[in-house]
Amino acid sequence: EVQLLESGGGLVKPGGSLRLSCAASGFNFTNYAMTWVRQAPGKGLEWVSLIRAFTGTTNYADSVKGRFTISRDNSKNTLFLHMNSPRAEDTAIYYCVRVRLFCKTGSCNNFDSWGQGTLVTVSS
């Protein structure tokens, strides 16, 4: 069974820093791209960042580019999100999500497994 367990959320001051972690199990973590998606209180879903499986190349939403860094430790089956200089508008539940690129119908691209999320509150 695929499991994604986020940790590291909490209260952080604007301009501070925080590191989110996501422990993955039940699948070959090395072979999967991973992504972070967030949801502000009472709002919709916003994609944050992506890291590819083999190249490790990364992409970011404009709203976090230059402030957040996604990384992975394949030896520990763990995904990270380093949040630098967070702002009040970064307050959200952050979900760790597996990206599936191969489906029974052929190639695909979807977010097929989600963690339960970790809440980050940015406030002084």
Add this chain to the structure above:
Amino acid sequence: DIQMTQSPSSLSASVGDRVTITCQASQDISTSLNWYQQKPGRAPQLLIYDASNLETGVPSRFSGSGSGTDFTFTISSLQPEDIATYYCQQYDDLPVRFGPGTKVDFK
């Protein structure tokens, strides 16, 4: 960036009703569209991928159709456990973008 719209933003229906949600992309995305369900207090769950493919384990009352810029998501017979917010999501290009969501509840 590709923008996504959904309508309606919310709807009320009765058990057994047919429910239809539409999603529109700001440019042609072929069938690069997925649908997710999010129940209150829970993480989202993939229901439909590539516009019309039912995810394994998802009940057959859920379906999707469309291509290009216009897409439809249908619940053929609404069940009590279907109360949730539904999101479309395009992956044709980065940034991946979700629609604003459609909240489905009971009359």
